[in-house]
Amino acid sequence: MQYNAYENILCVMDNAAKKAGIPEKDYMLLKYPERELKVSIPVEMDDGSVCVFEGYRVQHSSSRGPCKGGIRYHPHVDMDEVKALAAAMSLKCAVVNIPYGGAKGAVRVDPGRLSQDELKRLTRRYIAMILPIIGPERDIPAPDLNTNPNIMAWMMDTYSMLKGFAVPGVVTGKPVEIGGSLGRREATGRGVVIITEQILRHLNRCGRGVRIAIQGMGNVGGTAAGLLYSKGYRIVSVGDESGSLYNENGLDIASIQEYLSKRGNFLSDYNQGNPKHMTPDEIITCDCDILIPAAIENQITESNAERIKVGIIVEAANGPTSVKADAILDKKGVVVVPDILANAGGVVVSYFEWVQNIQSLMWDIEDVNLHLENIMLKAFQDVLGASGEYGVSMRTGANIVALKRLSAAKKIRGIFP
Ligand SMILES: NC(=O)c1ccc[n+]([C@@H]2O[C@H](COP(=O)([O-])OP(=O)(O)OC[C@H]3O[C@@H](n4cnc5c(N)ncnc54)[C@H](O)[C@@H]3O)[C@@H](O)[C@H]2O)c1
CATH class of the missing domain: 3.40.50.720 (NAD(P)-binding Rossmann-like Domain)
Known part of the structure; x- marks a missing residue:
């Protein structure tokens, strides 16, 4: 059978839920990403021709807060991979207990084959096309494979231009000069x-x-x-x-x-x-x-x-x-x-970046590192506690901690309407 990243993460969830005795009805909704968006991105190339690239943004869960997850540029990425990565982000944010759900985005492109200008046009058009579903209060992208602070700056600028005012909190992993966090x-x-x-x-x-x-x-x-x-x-x-x-x-x-x-x-x-x-x-x-x-x-x-x-x-x-x-x-x-x-330290400081942006604050590096350490230490103890309590590996323990938090949030909020 062909390897399917999304099927794989569903197995991981089922395994952790079984070990912890979480009834399927309590986490069943986590098997379905809340929203999957596929966009076609036309880009005018330097030689005057037009290429159309496929882009994705998947929001897996927003029960615990806005969705959070990087955007990767890769020639072999597909929707199943993005769905799996989005679900993994929900689990990661829940393990370290930051108030985010999970998301992931991607563009099917080999960025090494594009000029800087083509890359910029691709990035700006992609953000314009996913703009209706992102924003500081709903879904906050970040860098991932083959994307970097420079590309985040284009994303922030595109979103801000279309809104009519500067919105630094729409992406994290930005250069410090435009609201990136020290220590990120x-x-x-x-x-x-x-x-x-x-x-x-x-x-x-x-x-x-x-x-x-x-x-x-x-x-x-x-x-x-x-x-x-x-x-x-x-x-x-x-x-x-x-x-x-x-x-x-x-x-x-x-x-x-x-x-x-x-x-x-x-x-x-x-x-x-x-x-x-x-x-x-x-x-x-x-x-x-x-x-x-x-x-x-x-x-x-x-x-x-x-x-x-x-x-x-x-x-x-x-x-x-x-x-x-x-x-x-x-x-x-x-x-x-x-x-x-x-490796959750990255998303934790991305969270700090967003917190600074939406409050218009700038933290010292000492504050960033101290808060990071506190969150990582607490998460480590939580995972160790779960793996001891259920007699399972730290991996299963981490998934149990995450699933419990995610399913509790879903249960408390209930199903709309
Ligand atoms: N950067 C982040 O904030 C972050 C956050 C969470 C997870 N990660 C994960 O951490 C890993 C590394 O990310 P990074 O940002 O350091 O990437 P990077 O591109 O900065 O560094 C990757 C390193 O891996 C080496 N490498 C690549 N292919 C290899 C191979 N086949 N064998 C041995 N070495 C190889 C490269 O030479 C390079 O030294 C990735 O899996 C990434 O998804 C990164």
């Missing part, structure tokens, strides 16, 4: 570090001697590596799409980061301190204590899960572990901290 860029990596330290403390594995491997040295992995290194942890392996490095005594992350900050530099060419070079995927099974996959989805699969040596995995990437691999890890006793908890 580092928020996901910072959240990953908070959760990593919590799981170590919980398992009595405290101590800077633990050996950490991080796959992905981009926004999330790079920030997490830098923060852990500055706290004195031993990072024995890091990887990117070109390859991975390994040094049992610990890598010099500051030097690696400086090297990577130069455009076009990849880890496969880094040789300072004579690290052992490995392929991009060898990092998954390397000899260490904690693995932080922070690159792309589907990296831990049934083909490598059995060979994994770590006792702890902190999922910084979205969906790095396949369903089959998850079962293998569970059997091996590997503790997996799931993505909807581990």
Whole structure:
């Protein structure tokens, strides 16, 4: 049977609901996204021709507040993927208990093939076409795969021009100059570090001697590596799409980061301190204590899960572990901290950005980081509590916490009319 991301997330919900004894009637509505919008986006190309791209915005649930979720530009995205990602956002926002529902948007395009002007026209037309269903009080987009603060600025400007006044709270992940939040860029990596330290403390594995491997040295992995290194942890392996490095005594992350900050530099060419070079995927099974996959989805699969040596995995990437691999890890006793908890720092600070925008306030970085830490610590305890109470993995525990909050909100509000 062909893999269907949406069917998969429905199975995850059913499994968590069964374990927690949540009756189907209480969460049944969460199996149906509230609204699915598909738009055709005509774009005048630089050579005068016209191309039409397909765009989507799915609002999964608004029971707990406005819908929230990123917009990705990708040539292979489809409605089922967007529906699954929107549902995952509902679960993620509920796990960290911020007053949002879930949404996701996408445009089926390879942005690398467009000029900056074409990309700008595509973005502006897409926002104009989904404008009736977005807004600071109903649905707030953010960056995702292949979209960035610059694109968020075009989105904010388009929405504001069509409304006739500046509306910074319509998207998050904006440049700071137009209402972006301090600390947003580092928020996901910072959240990953908070959760990593919590799981170590919980398992009595405290101590800077633990050996950490991080796959992905981009926004999330790079920030997490830098923060852990500055706290004195031993990072024995890091990887990117070109390859991975390994040094049992610990890598010099500051030097690696400086090297990577130069455009076009990849880890496969880094040789300072004579690290052992490995392929991009060898990092998954390397000899260490904690693995932080922070690159792309589907990296831990049934083909490598059995060979994994770590006792702890902190999922910084979205969906790095396949369903089959998850079962293998569970059997091996590997503790997996799931993505909807581990990488939620980004959406938490997006929430802070929106809060600042709608109140016309500007927080200090200290306030942002303190509030982020409080929310992540509380969410960690909630998930741990649920996994202990029901005797389930942290992944199922996180889904139980989320489903309970989502179904309670639906039940209390009732069905209109
Ligand atoms: N940026 C955020 O705020 C945020 C929030 C939540 C979740 N995430 C998730 O975190 C992950 C990383 O996001 P990011 O923003 O850091 O992306 P990024 O593009 O900044 O970095 C990705 C990193 O992964 C590496 N990589 C790509 N393909 C690889 C492969 N096949 N093998 C090994 N390494 C590979 C790249 O070289 C790069 O170092 C994604 O799954 C994303 O969905 C990001």
